[in-house]
Amino acid sequence: MKKTTIALLAAISFSSTASLAAYPDKDIQGVIMWGAGGSTDTVMRSVAPYAEEALGTDLILSNKSGGVGAISMKYVNKKKADGYTLLMGAENPQMHKVLGLSNIDYSDMVPVAILARGVPMMVARNDAPYNTMQEFIDYVKAHPGEVKIGSTGKGGLPSIIMAMIDSQVKLDYINIPYKGDGPALTALQGNAIDVMPAVLGATKEQIKAGRMKAIGLIDNQANPMLPNVAPITDTLPGLNSYLPWGPFFGVFVRKGTPDQVVNTLTRAFSSAGEREEFTSMMSNRGYSVMNIAGQEAVDFLDTYRSVSSWLVYKAGVGKFSPEKFGIQKP
Amino acid sequence: MDALNYFAMSWLSPELLALTALGTFLGIYVGAIPGLSVTMAVSILISFTFSWDVNNALCLMVGVYMGGVYGGSRTAILLNIPGAPSAIATALDGYPLAKKGLAGEAIGLSTVMSVVGGFIGILVLALAAPSIADFAITFQPRDYMMLGILGIMLVGSLSGSSLAKGIFAGAFGLLIGTVGLDPMTADERFTFGIIELWDGINPVAVMIGLFGISEALHQLQHMDKAVIKQKISRIIPRLSDVKKYLPLSVRTSFIGVIVGALPGTGGDIAALMAYDHAKRSTKEPDVEFGKGAKEGLIAPESANNAAVGGAYIPMLTLGIPGDAVTAVFIGALFIHGLNPGPLLMVEQPHMFWFTVGNLTLANIFILIFGLTGIKLFSKIVECPKGILIPLIFLLSIVGAYAINNAITDIWWMLAFGVFGYFMRLYGFPVGPVILGVILSSLTDENWRRAILTERGSVIDLFVHLFTSPLSIVLFMTIVLILFTKTPLWSKVVKPKLFPNDA
Amino acid sequence: MSSHEPTPKTRKPGERVFCLLLVIGSVYLFWQAYQIAGFSELSSAGAFPMATAATMILAACFIFVNTLKRPANQNAHFFTHCFPPIVAIIMALILVYAVVLESLGFILSSFVFLFTTIQFLYRRRVLTTLAISLFALIMVYIVFRLIFQVVLPEGIIPERDIIASITALWR
Structure with missing residues (x-):
């Protein structure tokens, strides 16, 4: 009995080392954090074919939404650390610890590649009586409790942007939460809300068509995609320490995945991320291509986590202090 | 003239024609298999058609979309398992028809009426897209809330003999719909600390359980009963039937287009509203509703296919998805370098007419594929129960898993299967539960948004309601429907207004 | 669907227990709904669940009382006819x-x-x-x-x- 067990174990370990040598020798499963049709889904489905080419194997993509991303995190971290299960996610898990949603975030995983980042900004309905951040702030101050600002619930991108602004100037407004930025931006066009913090990717076409207007860029420098919109630091210089900041899309594997495998994956995804078709598609959609990996990616993830966690915590939304998880102040 | 050229593009190129046909054919099967959703199929096709020319890719995807919406009726009629939530209402009268041996006739009629609905949807899209899109986005939270309430009032139509049991089932469905992390405040609702419950209970899992599993469990009691021989002599419906039901089909198609064009509602709600409309407007049905009334089959089928054209209206004109599938289409257009948005019709004018032409083509293919092979399909019902029932269980389990690649959905599906078994046993209708699940977030969220907009004042909400004509119309409709349920109406007003009707 | 059968004059075996369970379940769900946010605001996360759970309780009580009124079907047994x-x-x-x-x-x-x-x-x-x-x-x-x-x-x-x-x- 003992002999067979040992033989079996040997066989298993042999087969796993054998497969390591030839990684990848079978299909790789890519778990997408959000549902079909979402921005994460589109980005991942458009980078995957190039990564497949570079890897020489099939990437089988499946959507596993739920728990603001926590379900897919949990799923991938339960699989073997062999590089055959990838997590294709967005920024959300970085705040899970502070919000008390989950005890794992990206610091507990290995980044394969951070592909791109969204450009956060503020849009207002077309006939709103303000055109810049300063005018907006003055208007809200003059009309307390009248301006309706859309959001996507606690911990969502709009809530962090509003927490940023709130850290500099106190505003009294009505917060109307929507299920996502899509429905909220539709409501903005129907005048159900007045202002919405969003990413450029979701608003670009509507701004171009003159159906809504950009009143501010949540960045510390102007963006070539929106040359006429001033960065928010012009109005609120105190935000300099938080910026640049923005939601991102990345590919991750479980901690403990052999370096050799991570390197193979990183090479494949960076070559995919450099493809002209991909970069032009992304900038066309209003995303900044980043394509970073290794220590650079880890640093970026840490900065994002520290800014968002502290802002959310200070705004009174977070359940736990970022200090509890050793998250540095920005 | 340009428009016509673009319209005919997919008709004249053999390659595009073949791809549309293939897509429609695949779509019918995707739609028919519960758990495989059109949304999922179309996003898989994004990766699959990645390197293709955009027109080729679109033809395949449009075909899958059109075919998929239609295909949901197949399993609803044959096995009482709606392939998708938009086919729930179809099962209510379609399955009783199959039980009578009329599956072939039911599928034939539903195919023809789906196609009629599809054409009306496309026609409205082609002729009035910009104005309808502008109208659709003016819906305020309070209007969506009232739409939700209108929907909830359909419980009356789905309840059968006991209204109390229907109300219980409907309220239960609404409550199930609230399970999970509240999307507005992130409060946990009925999650009992289980992370798998954060995203709520998937309506498709509830649907497969309540309809499929519970029906199959019931069938187990009658294993000895001989299977129903299907009469397959008539498949193409009688011309007299088509003529008779055409007005109903046209009316419900318009319900479908409008509800489909609203960014917050889709084919599932449209189909249920159409069913309700059929029940209200049919004075003397040949067969009672719920026992195989053809009106109850035609109305939802016309409406859900018309909703496809409706969903395209805000997508093509404004870049706002009308439903989950058009959201994926928007992603696909981006990937192919087009910019779906308000300028799409200016920058890529061919896109609009190409899509209209392509949708029309897919609709014709539905007619062709829908009316062929029915004989083979009807045989499914004749399959020995000893084989059919295990297969239904297997398909239900795989289907529930496929929704979100999660075992949890299987558990919910089974739980609702067992609960549904007892509900049926003791005369509770299961339809209202699904209705509740579908309408829950629409009503809950928009009620709260409406009240937040008024800073928590119900009085302000009520007063402001009368500042918008749309809100007034919706409000009056609700009041009128409620009023027709009161004794005052049936005893005093109705006899005076309609003396011959009694 | 069995929804359109006329209401039977007699009650099936187990029907009483089932309806009682529905009442108890509804009360439990109402309690859970109350836990979400209490009676705080009309726009709170708990308002809508509480309203639906209250409806469930009312309907379930009504159904339960009606079931009690009907005589039991003497010829049916739970483990042969119902389960x-x-x-x-x-x-x-x-x-x-x-x-x-x-x-x-x-x-x-x-x-x-x-x-x-x-x-x-x-x-x-x-x-x-x-x-x-x-x-x-x-x-x-x-x-x-x-x-x-x-x-x-x-x-x-x-x-x-x-x-x-x-x-x-x-x-």
């Missing part, structure tokens, strides 16, 4: 199937499930059952796993390696 052994057995089989699905994997557990239930319900020769279950399983696998790329639980059978080695034959 016969065959239903219980099949429910148990499905339950076992769902439990082992993830650990054993889709292919193995589904095959065993199909084979057992078809053999139990259809009662033909073992070879016939074997053929039917294998055919059905292969069809489902092709449609879900290969065409629509639903990654079904793999369990103990190394599917991906098998697929890889099969496709390697072509390359």
Whole structure:
């Protein structure tokens, strides 16, 4: 009995080392954090074919939404650390610890590649009586409790942007939460809300068509995609320490995945991320291509986590202090 | 003239024609298999058609979309398992028809009426897209809330003999719909600390359980009963039937287009509203509703296919998805370098007419594929129960898993299967539960948004309601429907207004 | 659907208990709904769930009282007419199937499930059952796993390696 067990174990370990040598020798499963049709889904489905080419194997993509991303995190971290299960996610898990949603975030995983980042900004309905951040702030101050600002619930991108602004100037407004930025931006066009913090990717076409207007860029420098919109630091210089900041899309594997495998994956995804078709598609959609990996990616993830966690915590939304998880102040 | 050229593009190129046909054919099967959703199929096709020319890719995807919406009726009629939530209402009268041996006739009629609905949807899209899109986005939270309430009032139509049991089932469905992390405040609702419950209970899992599993469990009691021989002599419906039901089909198609064009509602709600409309407007049905009334089959089928054209209206004109599938289409257009948005019709004018032409083509293919092979399909019902029932269980389990690649959905599906078994046993209708699940977030969220907009004042909400004509119309409709349920109406007003009707 | 049958004059065995359970369940759910946010604001997360749970309680009480009024059907027995052994057995089989699905994997557990239930319900020769279950399983696998790329639980059978080695034959 003992002999067979040992033989079996040997066989298993042999087969796993054998497969390591030839990684990848079978299909790789890519778990997408959000549902079909979402921005994460589109980005991942458009980078995957190039990564497949570079890897020489099939990437089988499946959507596993739920728990603001926590379900897919949990799923991938339960699989073997062999590089055959990838997590294709967005920024959300970085705040899970502070919000008390989950005890794992990206610091507990290995980044394969951070592909791109969204450009956060503020849009207002077309006939709103303000055109810049300063005018907006003055208007809200003059009309307390009248301006309706859309959001996507606690911990969502709009809530962090509003927490940023709130850290500099106190505003009294009505917060109307929507299920996502899509429905909220539709409501903005129907005048159900007045202002919405969003990413450029979701608003670009509507701004171009003159159906809504950009009143501010949540960045510390102007963006070539929106040359006429001033960065928010012009109005609120105190935000300099938080910026640049923005939601991102990345590919991750479980901690403990052999370096050799991570390197193979990183090479494949960076070559995919450099493809002209991909970069032009992304900038066309209003995303900044980043394509970073290794220590650079880890640093970026840490900065994002520290800014968002502290802002959310200070705004009174977070359940736990970022200090509890050793998250540095920005 | 340009428009016509673009319209005919997919008709004249053999390659595009073949791809549309293939897509429609695949779509019918995707739609028919519960758990495989059109949304999922179309996003898989994004990766699959990645390197293709955009027109080729679109033809395949449009075909899958059109075919998929239609295909949901197949399993609803044959096995009482709606392939998708938009086919729930179809099962209510379609399955009783199959039980009578009329599956072939039911599928034939539903195919023809789906196609009629599809054409009306496309026609409205082609002729009035910009104005309808502008109208659709003016819906305020309070209007969506009232739409939700209108929907909830359909419980009356789905309840059968006991209204109390229907109300219980409907309220239960609404409550199930609230399970999970509240999307507005992130409060946990009925999650009992289980992370798998954060995203709520998937309506498709509830649907497969309540309809499929519970029906199959019931069938187990009658294993000895001989299977129903299907009469397959008539498949193409009688011309007299088509003529008779055409007005109903046209009316419900318009319900479908409008509800489909609203960014917050889709084919599932449209189909249920159409069913309700059929029940209200049919004075003397040949067969009672719920026992195989053809009106109850035609109305939802016309409406859900018309909703496809409706969903395209805000997508093509404004870049706002009308439903989950058009959201994926928007992603696909981006990937192919087009910019779906308000300028799409200016920058890529061919896109609009190409899509209209392509949708029309897919609709014709539905007619062709829908009316062929029915004989083979009807045989499914004749399959020995000893084989059919295990297969239904297997398909239900795989289907529930496929929704979100999660075992949890299987558990919910089974739980609702067992609960549904007892509900049926003791005369509770299961339809209202699904209705509740579908309408829950629409009503809950928009009620709260409406009240937040008024800073928590119900009085302000009520007063402001009368500042918008749309809100007034919706409000009056609700009041009128409620009023027709009161004794005052049936005893005093109705006899005076309609003396011959009694 | 059984929804349009006229309300029976008598009550079925177990109906009283079922309706009572509905009342208790509704009260429990109302309590849970109250826990979300209490009676704070009309726009709170708990307002709508509380309203629906309250409706459930009212409807369930009404149904329960009505059920009590009706006389029991003397000829029916719970375990023959309402919950016969065959239903219980099949429910148990499905339950076992769902439990082992993830650990054993889709292919193995589904095959065993199909084979057992078809053999139990259809009662033909073992070879016939074997053929039917294998055919059905292969069809489902092709449609879900290969065409629509639903990654079904793999369990103990190394599917991906098998697929890889099969496709390697072509390359």
